[in-house]
Amino acid sequence: MSDDGSFYQRDLAWHPPKLTPAYKSSVLRSPRRAPLSLPNTLSEMTGPVFGHDNLGSKDNDLILNFAQGGEPIGPRILIQGRVLDQDARPVPGALIEIWQANAGGRYRHKRDGYLAPLDPNFGGCGRTITDQAGQYTFRTIRPGPYPWPNGVNDWRPAHVHFSVFGHAFAQRLITQMYFEGDPLIWQCPIVGGIPDRAGIEQLTARLDREATLPMDAMVYRFDIVLRGRRSTPFENRKDGN
Amino acid sequence: MRLKESPSQTAGPYVHIGATPNFCGIEGIYKEDPGKRMVDAKTKGSRIVATGRVLDGTGTPIKDAMVEIWQADAAGLYPGKGDERGTADPHFAGWGRQAVDGATGLFRFETIKPGAVPFADGRMMAPHISFWIVARGINLGLHTRMYFADEAVANDADPVLARIEPPDRRATLIAPASSLGVYTFDIRLQGDNETVFLDV
Numbered sequence: 001m002s003d004d005g006s007f008y009q010r011d012l013a014w015h016p017p018k019l020t021p022a023y024k025s026s027v028l029r030s031p032r033r034a035p036l037s038l039p040n041t042l043s044e045m046t047g048p049v050f051g052h053d054n055l056g057s058k059d060n061d062l063i064l065n066f067a068q069g070g071e072p073i074g075p076r077i078l079i080q081g082r083v084l085d086q087d088a089r090p091v092p093g094a095l096i097e098i099w100q101a102n103a104g105g106r107y108r109h110k111r112d113g114y115l116a117p118l119d120p121n122f123g124g125c126g127r128t129i130t131d132q133a134g135q136y137t138f139r140t141i142r143p144g145p146y147p148w149p150n151g152v153n154d155w156r157p158a159h160v161h162f163s164v165f166g167h168a169f170a171q172r173l174i175t176q177m178y179f180e181g182d183p184l185i186w187q188c189p190i191v192g193g194i195p196d197r198a199g200i201e202q203l204t205a206r207l208d209r210e211a212t213l214p215m216d217a218m219v220y221r222f223d224i225v226l227r228g229r230r231s232t233p234f235e236n237r238k239d240g241n
Numbered sequence: 242m243r244l245k246e247s248p249s250q251t252a253g254p255y256v257h258i259g260a261t262p263n264f265c266g267i268e269g270i271y272k273e274d275p276g277k278r279m280v281d282a283k284t285k286g287s288r289i290v291a292t293g294r295v296l297d298g299t300g301t302p303i304k305d306a307m308v309e310i311w312q313a314d315a316a317g318l319y320p321g322k323g324d325e326r327g328t329a330d331p332h333f334a335g336w337g338r339q340a341v342d343g344a345t346g347l348f349r350f351e352t353i354k355p356g357a358v359p360f361a362d363g364r365m366m367a368p369h370i371s372f373w374i375v376a377r378g379i380n381l382g383l384h385t386r387m388y389f390a391d392e393a394v395a396n397d398a399d400p401v402l403a404r405i406e407p408p409d410r411r412a413t414l415i416a417p418a419s420s421l422g423v424y425t426f427d428i429r430l431q432g433d434n435e436t437v438f439l440d441v
Contacts, residue, residue: 005323006361008243010440015249016380023251025378028298029430035384035440038401039361043371043386044441046323047311048336056271065270086243097275099259109255109265111305123267125259161252161259167322169311170441172373174382176250190251193380199248225244 006040007170007229008086016193023189024150044170045229050095050129059127062100062140066123073119074103074141076217079177079205082134083164086228090134094226095165097127098138105146105158114146139217145184157184157191166226177222178204249382252375256307261340276309276338279352284332286315286353289422291387294346295374298431302346306376309338310350310387312369317356354389354422360400367395367402369414374428384439387426390417405437413437 018030038044058065063072079098083091101107101124104116108124122141130136145158159176166172178185178200185191185204194200205220212219257265261274280288291310294302312335313319318327320335329335339348357365367388374383388396396402396415405411413436416424428436 004361010246012381012440014245018380020380023378023380025251026380027378029303029376029378030380031383031435031438032431033435033437035438036401036404037440038404040441041360041366041401042319042324042358043311043313043366043369044384046319046321048321048334054275059270066267084244086246088244097259099255107255107258108267109258111254123258123262123270125262125267125270127259127271161250161256163252163256163259169371169373169384172309172382173247173249174252174256174375175247176253194248194250199245202245202247203250225247227246228243 005045005229005231007045007168007227009037010227013195014199016195020189020193023193026193040170045168047165047168047171049093050165052129055127055129060136060138062122062124062126062138065126067121070121072102072122072141074144077140077142078211078213078217078219079138079140079160079222080208080211080219081136081222081224083130083136083166083224083226084134085166085226089228090130090132091166091226092130092132092134093167094130094134095127096130096136097125097163098160099125100140100143100160101146103141103144105144116144116146142179145182150189154189155184155187157182157188162224164224164226171226173226175203175224179220180204180206249380251377251380252307252382254305254377256305256375257340260307260338264340274338276334276336279334279337279350281332284353285330286333287422289352289354289424291350291352291370291416291424291426292347293416293426293428294348295341295376295428296430300432302341303376304341304343304346306341306346306374307338308341308348309336309373310352311336311371311373312352313355313358315353315356317358319358357395362400364400365395365398367392367399372426372428384441385428385436386414386439387424388415389424390415410437
C-alpha cells in the first residue's frame with residue numbers, strides 16, 4: 001500500500017469541525033456521527049479532467065467578464081498563486097473557480113438583500129486552470145466586507161471564495177481567501193472555526209509588493225495546498241503521463 | 242515535512258455565483274454551467290435519474306445546497322484522470338454538478354447506471370455514485386455514496402457497505418427505485434437516519 005497512489009488521510013483536526021456553534025448555520029447542518037473511514041478506491045482516486053477548451057478568454061478576468069460598457073468600481077487587484085500538493089509538488093491542470101462580492105460587499109444573488117448597490121459591471125465569478133507549474137492568475141476588484149445575519153452585528157472580512165479540483169475526487173476542496181491586515185478576520189465566526197492560527201494564516205493572501213503593476217493593480221499571493229498522495233507505479237515510467 | 246492541506250471553509254449561501262452562475266441568473270460569462278450535462282445521445286448504458294434532497298436536523302430540505310457526483314461509466318471505467326485499466330466511454334462525463342431547486346430542495350442528475358468498480362483489495366464493489374455536498378453551514382464538503390436498491394446481491398457483497406455498523410445504517414446509502422430508472426437518494430445531515438458520510 002506504500003506506492004499505490006492513495007491519498008494521505010485528511011487531517012480533520014486542521015479543518016473547522018463540522019459543528020461550530022458560533023457559526024449558527026452549522027448547528028442543524030452538521031452530521032453528528034463519525035464519518036466512516038475507507039481505504040481509497042478508484043472512486044476517490046480518479047477525477048474529471050478540465051481542458052482549456054472549456055474556458056472562455058475572459059473567464060479569469062472579473063474586471064472584464066461581466067462589463068456592460070464600463071468597468072467595475074473598486075481597487076484593481078490580481079490574485080496569483082500556485083496549487084501544490086502536500087509534498088509541495090505543483091498541481092497542473094487544476095480547475096479553480098472563484099466568486100465574490102463587489103467592492104461594496106454586495107453579491108449578485110437574489111438572496112443577498114444588503115443595502116450596498118449592485119455594480120452593473122460586476123458579475124463576481126471567474127475560473128481558470130493551473131499551468132504546468134501549478135500557477136494561476138485572476139484579475140478582479142477587491143471585494144468589500146459586509147454584514148450578515150448570524151449575531152446582530154457580525155461582519156464578514158473581505159474574502160474571495162475558491163473552489164478547487166485537483167486530480168481526484170478525494171482532493172475536492174472549497175475554501176475562502178482573506179486579505180492580509182484585515183482586522184475582521186479575527187472576529188469572524190466562520191474563520192474562527194479553523195482550530196489553528198496557522199491554518200487561518202494559510203488562508204490569508206499576502207500583498208506582493210514586488211509584483212505590483214505600477215499605476216494599475218495591486219497583487220495578492222495565495223497558494224493553495226491540496227491533499228498529497230503516495231507515489232504511483234506510473235510515475236516511474238520513462239515516458240510518464 | 243509535509244505541507245498542511247488548505248483548511249476548508251463553507252461554500253456559503255452564494256456558491257451558485259461561482260459554481261452555477263447561469264442557474265442564479267448571471268448569464269453571458271459561461272456558456273453553460275459546469276457539470277450540467279453528463280450524457281449525450283451516444284452514451285452507453287441504461288439511462289437513470291438520481292434525485293433527492295438534503296435534509297437538515299429538523300428534516301427540512303436545504304434550499305441552498307450544491308451537489309456534485311462522480312461515477313464510472315456503464316462498463317465500470319472512470320473517465321478523466323486516474324483509471325489505468327482502460328478507456329472510458331468518450332460520450333460520458335462521469336462528473337455532474339447541480340444546485341438544488343430553490344423552492345423544493347430537490348437535486349436531479351440525468352445519468353447512466355454505472356458498472357461495478359473494484360475495491361482496494363480487488364473485490365468488486367456494488368455499482369454506486371460518489372456524492373459531495375456543500376452548503377451554507379457545512380464547514381467541510383461531505384462525501385457519501387448512493388447505491389442502488391435493485392442491486393441487492395451486489396450490495397450484500399459490497400466491502401464498503403459491509404464496514405458500516407450498526408448494519409441498519411447501511412440502508413441510508415441505498416436509493417430505492419421509484420419508477421422507471423428514477424432513484425431517490427435523500428441525504429439526512431442529522432437524526433435517527435443520519436446518512437453515513439465517508440472520510441475518503
